[in-house]
Amino acid sequence: MLFIFVILFSKTGIILKGHQSSHSSSLREDPVIGYTYIPNTKISGEDLKGEFPIFINKLGFREPDFNEYAVKSANKRVMILGDSFTFASGVREPFTDIIKSLFKKDIHKSVAVLNFGLPGFSTHNQIGVVKKYGYDIKPEIIVLAFYLGNDFRENLVPINDTKIINGYLVNNTVAWAG
Numbered sequence: 539m540l541f542i543f544v545i546l547f548s549k550t551g552i553i554l555k556g557h558q559s560s561h562s563s564s565l566r567e568d569p570v571i572g573y574t575y576i577p578n579t580k581i582s583g584e585d586l587k588g589e590f591p592i593f594i595n596k597l598g599f600r601e602p603d604f605n606e607y608a609v610k611s612a613n614k615r616v617m618i619l620g621d622s623f624t625f626a627s628g629v630r631e632p633f634t635d636i637i638k639s640l641f642k643k644d645i646h647k648s649v650a651v652l653n654f655g656l657p658g659f660s661t662h663n664q665i666g667v668v669k670k671y672g673y674d675i676k677p678e679i680i681v682l683a684f685y686l687g688n689d690f691r692e693n694l695v696p697i698n699d700t701k702i703i704n705g706y707l708v709n710n711t712v713a714w715a716g
Contacts, residue, residue: 571667619668
């Protein structure tokens with residue numbers, strides 16, 4: 539019975555926008571990953587203290603722009619994959635920033651920690667991120683942040699069954715006709 543509920547719930551056309559309140563065209567389709575935010579834009583997040591800006595880098599993720607030289611010359615490269623928790627929807631400081639600050643305390647190591655989380659991402663999208671950026675970044679460590687609350691459901695929807703409509707992620711082919 540739970541399995542049937544999960545399948546039905548995953549096919550209900552959920553629009554995934556998280557805690558971001560930005561202009562309606564904030565997402566774009568990507569043939570390898572599925573989707574990313576529009577590169578080099580600013581969206582708004584909101585927490586208990588109010589609204590705050592979230593800057594989207596040139597790759598379409600929440601992260602300052604990667605300095606390619608610094609990333610490639612780092613002793614270790616850590617690629618962190620995930621969904622809204624990794625992206626840090628509704629949070630001013632992603633946990634990836636905390637990890638970076640811990641590595642900065644050790645002056646003998648140069649570690650690049652790269653946040654590749656986006657709201658609504660499934661393992662399908664995350665594999666696409668590794669395929670698209672993994673060869674250039676050459677991470678020694680890949681962390682997959684898997685949230686038990688919804689990631690099983692999101693993995694039931696193939697990457698080609700999602701579409702960006704007016705900047706929003708929709709995973710229901712019936713909704714596309716409307």
